Amino acid sequence: MTQKFIFSENPAADLERVIAELAPTSVAVVADVNTAQYVVPLLTAASPAIKAANLITVKAGDLNKTLDAAQSIWRALAQMQADRRSVLVAVGGGMVTDLAGFAAATYMRGIRAVYVPTTLLAAVDASAGGKTGVNFLGLKNMVGTFTEPVAAIISSTFFSTLTPDEVLSGYGEMLKHALLSDAKMLGRLLAFTPAAQASAMLPLVEESVKVKCKFVEGDLREGSKRRALNLGHSAGHAFEELAMKRTAAIPHGFAVAHGCVVALVLSHIHLGFPSDTLHSFAQFVAQHYPLDFTLTCDDYPELLALMHHDKKNTSRQTFNFTLLAEVGKPQIDCHVSEDDVRNALDIYRDLIGI
């Protein structure tokens, strides 16, 4: 069972067709309170299967990506007597697809899921790769599975209502995918103005999803090559958590974009990653991804501690980074010393101007 990706100008019609092909005994739609109000009606208007489906609504936001929310979905599925041939359609951002994907992966040991990502970030990240899960004890995605939906229907028609920050957040993951892929793709992305051209983005999104799929293929459980997709995430997660403590959450893709700059600095030092590409990438990030908190060397101890807590970091002595010898040439498991990370953070701050 391999996941289908449908890049669609008419998601309701494509969803109707996909559901018909799956021939389910019943259909449940999971949405959060926002997508239930703004997106689901667009789908019910043009898809009889969605109109006839049971709507299961969950609270919005990552804080509600909990086991309690998963239980409310399982309960609703049981109440509607969903069986093994039922289909769950998740309509929303990554919070909804992760949560509903987990509920589907575990209800009766797994029913089929279809994702309709409504944010750019969910389209280019959560919709591919099969990571499902909920937060537990305040730990992100502590409980979950690797289970791909049967299909993801990806449409830029949903992106027109996103805020510029939401568009930029998704674009951060697209930049990362371009770094992992090839210089031409990276050039196209750095020449684009994401926040202004969101609805014209579908071809770039398709290209981006295919890069992600290439790294996931044959390594769903993140044993080796898939870990290249962690590029930018070691420092990125630390930025994300520091921001949360200091001021307010920053969008995930902002953290990843900045984390990629740190990774490219380390890549330059350790693997000779080209300096001109590093500079043009950093310039794009500095221009499009302003952070509303400052960073001084006094913050380094906390940042370093947060990097150690990253769940992909299995060693306690050094820091494990995915680095690039050049665009499209990732090397996983690069062990970097604390001094190296400090130096890279200094250079990163110079480049970004913070």
Next chain:
Amino acid sequence: MTQKFIFSENPAADLERVIAELAPTSVAVVADVNTAQYVVPLLTAASPAIKAANLITVKAGDLNKTLDAAQSIWRALAQMQADRRSVLVAVGGGMVTDLAGFAAATYMRGIRAVYVPTTLLAAVDASAGGKTGVNFLGLKNMVGTFTEPVAAIISSTFFSTLTPDEVLSGYGEMLKHALLSDAKMLGRLLAFTPAAQASAMLPLVEESVKVKCKFVEGDLREGSKRRALNLGHSAGHAFEELAMKRTAAIPHGFAVAHGCVVALVLSHIHLGFPSDTLHSFAQFVAQHYPLDFTLTCDDYPELLALMHHDKKNTSRQTFNFTLLAEVGKPQIDCHVSEDDVRNALDIYRDLIGI
């Protein structure tokens, strides 16, 4: 990653070796209060890896196979800072392996599990096939996954402390496996006295597990051929639930043994299953599997309703049975009318003498 089966005369030593090969960052042992007291000490005495492991104890019994219990395991894993390379060892009956298997399959999206089944039923059934799960809203295994442990260590040294009913219960699934396999294997099982010879059973157990694996192979998610393993379970589950309502729970394997007789009667009527084999099988069940409740035709409506509620029964009009053309020749998805089931129950009661 294919599951290993180790049929062992020295389970502690084999467990030590298996854990060494897995090279985990840490080890957790999950046991229920009984196996923690009686079995885990036997393992810690001879396995330094188990002695050094964190013991996570859960309450015993199917009523405690809950999401709460799974949460207590996840919490304990998080507290010991188990990471993706940790290993969970489940020591107990099917309740423990199902529950701990589910917790392992979902902690950080899946860590490796090793099963040490301590009952015959768990050895021949729960330890193979990858079904994990917990009960939810009173519905059996409503939440779970199909995830195989990396290894199961099966030893008849644990069976010497089982009650005769526990031995017979596991033997019920072994009888089913023999029916699905070949006449010689069935002949060997019908000539054996399970309750009296439990500790000499390891070769028969190995043979039985291999039959199960043959049907699971290539169909983990129960799409087609695996469903042959439901032989005896349509009527069996109904007997089990009726008994629970009427008097007290009957062991699962008792229900399966009786369910197999019903299935063989239907097999004789519909597919010409040989009458002599049906009779010798029914005689063995009548002799070894006494039920402490009676069954009259007044019970049929309730039994039929329970059969319809079986989650494998996707049709509402007819009853879906796995039947046998002869020993070793299963046919899944045999649609049987209500009248046929009533007739089969009449003949079953005659054969068993209830």
